[in-house]
Amino acid sequence: MKRIRVFLVNAGFRRPLYPLVTPPMGIMYLAGYLRSKMDMDLRLVNQRLDNVSDDALVREIVEFGADVVGLGGLTPAASHLANISELVRAARPETLIVLGGPHVSSFGADALKGTAADVAVAGAGERALELIIRSRFEGGSFGDIPGVFWRDASGEIITNPGTTPEVEEIDSLPFPAYDLIELPAYWRRQSMAPIPRRRYASLFSSRGCPCGCKWCHRIFGKRFQGHSAERIVAEIEHLQRQYGITDFEFIDDIFNHDSKRVSVFCDLLHQKNLTTKFAFPNAVRGDVLTEPIIDALVSVGTYFCSFALESGSPRIQEAMGKRLNIPRFVQNVEATAKRGVFTNGFMMMGFPTETEEDMQMTIDVASQSRLHTASFFTVTPFPNTELYNMVMQLHPERMEHVSFEDMNYCLLEINVADVSNEVLFHYQRKANRTFYLNPKRLARILRDFPQPLFLPIYAGIFLNRLTKGLRTVQGQGHA
Ligand code: B12
Numbered sequence: 001m002k003r004i005r006v007f008l009v010n011a012g013f014r015r016p017l018y019p020l021v022t023p024p025m026g027i028m029y030l031a032g033y034l035r036s037k038m039d040m041d042l043r044l045v046n047q048r049l050d051n052v053s054d055d056a057l058v059r060e061i062v063e064f065g066a067d068v069v070g071l072g073g074l075t076p077a078a079s080h081l082a083n084i085s086e087l088v089r090a091a092r093p094e095t096l097i098v099l100g101g102p103h104v105s106s107f108g109a110d111a112l113k114g115t116a117a118d119v120a121v122a123g124a125g126e127r128a129l130e131l132i133i134r135s136r137f138e139g140g141s142f143g144d145i146p147g148v149f150w151r152d153a154s155g156e157i158i159t160n161p162g163t164t165p166e167v168e169e170i171d172s173l174p175f176p177a178y179d180l181i182e183l184p185a186y187w188r189r190q191s192m193a194p195i196p197r198r199r200y201a202s203l204f205s206s207r208g209c210p211c212g213c214k215w216c217h218r219i220f221g222k223r224f225q226g227h228s229a230e231r232i233v234a235e236i237e238h239l240q241r242q243y244g245i246t247d248f249e250f251i252d253d254i255f256n257h258d259s260k261r262v263s264v265f266c267d268l269l270h271q272k273n274l275t276t277k278f279a280f281p282n283a284v285r286g287d288v289l290t291e292p293i294i295d296a297l298v299s300v301g302t303y304f305c306s307f308a309l310e311s312g313s314p315r316i317q318e319a320m321g322k323r324l325n326i327p328r329f330v331q332n333v334e335a336t337a338k339r340g341v342f343t344n345g346f347m348m349m350g351f352p353t354e355t356e357e358d359m360q361m362t363i364d365v366a367s368q369s370r371l372h373t374a375s376f377f378t379v380t381p382f383p384n385t386e387l388y389n390m391v392m393q394l395h396p397e398r399m400e401h402v403s404f405e406d407m408n409y410c411l412l413e414i415n416v417a418d419v420s421n422e423v424l425f426h427y428q429r430k431a432n433r434t435f436y437l438n439p440k441r442l443a444r445i446l447r448d449f450p451q452p453l454f455l456p457i458y459a460g461i462f463l464n465r466l467t468k469g470l471r472t473v474q475g476q477g478h479a
């Protein structure tokens with residue numbers, strides 16, 4: 001097979017009210033895997049890092065002489081996926097264009113519509129992308145690759161039966177290709193943890209989650225697969241050696257699902273005498289934690305941890321499938337905060353059938369807890385989730401005006417609950433007021449936030465939350 005040239009893009013723009021950007025782990029994992037399987041030249045671009053325009057990106061693709069362009073992105077990046085693919089098709093008609101990432105996982109075959117891509121992959125992409133490239137360059141048909149979406153010669157979009165092929169053992173995946181991105185560029189931007197300007201790397205140490213939350217994307221399925229403790233420590237050692245990094249951000253969905261794995265991981269760090277700091281901005285499962293696990297995580301340098309309560313109402317916990325043990329959650333937040341870790345909470349309001357009493361319970365649990373900070377998001381159903389199907393049955397008209405383009409959970413005004421917009425947004429504003437306008441909490445934030453001098457940069461976001469729903473977005477939600 002000739003030495004092919006593969007250009008991978010994590011598409012989408014950063015926005016002033018949502019300036020976060022993290023190393024593009026998806027295309028980095030793909031690159032690490034592909035180069036271990038085939039002889040190829042690879043280039044990776046994270047569009048959101050510098051908001052490089054689609055035109056400039058395509059000029060780079062043309063100069064690189066790409067045989068394959070792989071475009072990944074979240075749903076807010078969908079218009080970029082369409083535009084970039086059209087421009088590449090016009091400039092280099094023979095290029096194989098493959099779509100993947102969370103947007104395809106949510107929208108399935110529909111993600112191909114309106115684009116000039118040849119094929120699209122939902123879920124984990126490593127093995128499928130390898131098979132797609134082999135099929136194009138070694139001879140074969142996309143029709144033989146289970147679970148992928150592709151266009152036949154007549155342009156019709158075909159969905160192959162079966163599920164996307166995956167590697168059997170995730171420890172067999174090479175490290176993400178850290179060498180193909182400019183890591184220091186991320187140290188100047190805000191990462192997922194709200195702690196700007198620090199020398200860090202992201203780690204994604206597990207795939208899949210067995211919990212039953214009805215709003216969940218399930219990109220990696222319901223089966224939890226963790227990298228072994230040894231493998232995570234090896235990746236940490238690699239990053240320390242190559243880049244001198246000691247601060248790591250785990251962005252797993254449920255890092256602590258397997259308590260044994262966590263404690264072996266911490267023991268190993270101690271045995272190797274490694275200096276580390278850890279943040280868990282994407283949350284741990286709060287009711288699975290135990291005091292010994294919290295102690296172990298604190299002993300290896302955990303300083304920031306998010307906890308996802310979502311709802312303080314046991315009825316909503318049950319109806320939405322999360323089934324969190326709320327008293328244990330509260331207890332573990334307290335135990336973590338007491339040990340000096342900055343704790344952040346995620347809450348959701350506006351579930352189908354949710355009442356004012358349910359929302360008040362969320363406010364009570366959050367504001368009486370030891371959480372330092374909290375976000376009270378509006379429930380936003382994503383296509384291809386149980387929640388979305390539920391809303392399409394109960395209130396299809398509520399989804400008619402929702403645009404997932406440029407969406408931002410903090411600002412989107414949507415309402416799929418059984419209360420009016422006024423009531424929903426009133427409770428969200430009330431939640432922010434009750435939670436934050438508490439002198440003891442404000443004092444704890446000032447005392448424990450890892451970079452207090454940067455706190456003023458969050459003033460705009462905070463004001464937006466305090467005034468949610470007062471500047472009604474035309475056509476969204478219901479009266
Ligand atoms: C880090 C992260 C971010 C980062 C950016 C990530 C990025 N890629 O640029 C930040 C913090 C900026 C972010 C923002 C948001 N995020 Co986010 N984020 C994540 C998180 C926690 C980890 C992503 C990650 O690195 N995963 C690890 C890698 C290995 O997985 P991956 O990227 O999915 O890649 C694999 C496959 O998708 C596929 N693949 C990926 N790219 C490609 C390309 C090709 C060609 C192929 C074939 C395959 C392929 O193969 C990869 C390897 O197996 C995920 C949760 C999760 N479980 O993934 C949510 C997630 C991606 N985010 C999500 C959401 C909803 C958002 C927001 C909209 C939320 C908000 N606050 O408003 C915003 C977007 C705002 C905006 N306007 O852009 C959703 C996506 C849903 C969707 N349909 O898009 C997820 C899945 C979480 C969820 N709860 O549902 N996020």
Ligand code: SF4
Binds near residue numbers: 210212216217218
């Ligand atoms: S705990 Fe998180 S990843 Fe797991 S099902 Fe619930 S939302 Fe999804």
